[in-house]
Amino acid sequence: MDSRYFAAFLDIAGRLCTVIGGGQVAERKIKTLLACGARIRIVSPGLTPELGRLAAEGAIEHIARPYEPGDTEGAFLTIAATDSREVNRLVVEEVNKEGRLVNSVHGAAEANLIFPAVVDRGPLQVAISTSGTGPVVAKAIREDLEEYFGEEFEVYLHKLSSVREHLKQTIDEEKMRAEVLLAIVQSRVRELLRSGNEAEADRIIRSIIEGQGNS
Numbered sequence: 001m002d003s004r005y006f007a008a009f010l011d012i013a014g015r016l017c018t019v020i021g022g023g024q025v026a027e028r029k030i031k032t033l034l035a036c037g038a039r040i041r042i043v044s045p046g047l048t049p050e051l052g053r054l055a056a057e058g059a060i061e062h063i064a065r066p067y068e069p070g071d072t073e074g075a076f077l078t079i080a081a082t083d084s085r086e087v088n089r090l091v092v093e094e095v096n097k098e099g100r101l102v103n104s105v106h107g108a109a110e111a112n113l114i115f116p117a118v119v120d121r122g123p124l125q126v127a128i129s130t131s132g133t134g135p136v137v138a139k140a141i142r143e144d145l146e147e148y149f150g151e152e153f154e155v156y157l158h159k160l161s162s163v164r165e166h167l168k169q170t171i172d173e174e175k176m177r178a179e180v181l182l183a184i185v186q187s188r189v190r191e192l193l194r195s196g197n198e199a200e201a202d203r204i205i206r207s208i209i210e211g212q213g214n215s
């Protein structure tokens with residue numbers, strides 16, 4: 001086994017994420033965290049214009065000075081994102097002492113969490129990591145997979161989720177529910193949604209639920 005990483009998905013909604021450094025890389029990571037509902041605190045003398053705007057709007061908290069020991073206190077997740085390897089190392093060391101989550105823009109070696117490249121289709125999240133060996137490869141794979149996992153996956157999964165809820169109410173036997181769901185997955189529903197034919201997709205879903213095959 002080559003990887004020492006455990007792949008998981010974190011619920012960070014409402015949780016404090018402290019970012020040390022406010023440059024381009026911090027900005028990219030903060031946008032991802034904000035989209036997941038995190039509370040952001042940045043400790044950094046400088047900010048990118050976009051981060052400055054977010055701070056001025058009150059969407060993120062900004063402490064305008066260099067990192068000081070203790071800054072990571074209370075954070076669920078800390079990101080060491082300065083352009084100084086030494087400062088990032090100190091940040092990682094502080095968080096590691098307490099066994100909390102920490103990411104460093106200077107590599108996977110010391111930190112305990114890495115940011116993957118992500119295909120984001122609503123409930124479908126496809127995360128790609130090369131365990132830090134080649135972030136550009138992760139990015140290229142993400143771009144390839146975005147072709148396969150088109151935007152239709154968002155509505156597709158929402159539909160499957162409603163069907164699943166409906167089946168839980170109407171069919172007691174788990175095996176039977178799984179068969180219906182599998183029949184939908186193996187039908188042309190996704191293809192139809194991809195080509196914008198939602199009415200026909202819905203018709204097929206209904207006919208499968210009613211046990212009339214998967215034409």
Ligand SMILES: C[C@@]1(CC(=O)O)c2cc3[nH]c(cc4nc(cc5[nH]c(cc(n2)[C@H]1CCC(=O)O)[C@@](C)(CC(=O)O)[C@@H]5CCC(=O)O)C(CC(=O)O)=C4CCC(=O)O)c(CCC(=O)O)c3CC(=O)O
Binds near residue numbers: 032118142
């Ligand atoms: C370990 C990790 C830690 C972490 O940041 O979490 C890390 C580390 C480093 N990245 C570096 C460089 C670049 N990183 C990117 C891009 C991304 N990097 C991301 C993640 C990760 N980068 C984690 C491992 C991910 C994995 O396991 O594969 C992505 C996937 C997600 C994200 O950042 O949100 C995002 C693509 C998002 C997308 O588009 O989908 C680009 C390309 C670009 O920017 O276009 C370059 C320039 C090319 C190059 O140098 O390779 C350097 C050298 C810095 C230097 O030399 O100074 C280090 C430090 C080192 O390796 O020592």
Ligand SMILES: NC(=O)C1=CN([C@@H]2O[C@H](COP(=O)(O)OP(=O)(O)OC[C@H]3O[C@@H](n4cnc5c(N)ncnc54)[C@H](O)[C@@H]3O)[C@@H](O)[C@H]2O)C=CC1
Binds near residue numbers: 024026044046065066
């Ligand atoms: N992990 C990744 O995906 C990538 C990592 N990198 C690495 O990330 C580092 C940062 O890159 P950028 O964001 O482009 O740099 P940048 O120069 O845009 O930003 C650096 C930020 O750190 C802040 N800073 C500096 N000293 C600080 C201190 N003592 N305390 C708090 N904040 C401090 C600055 O005010 C600035 O906001 C680079 O050194 C680069 O090697 C670069 C590309 C991708």
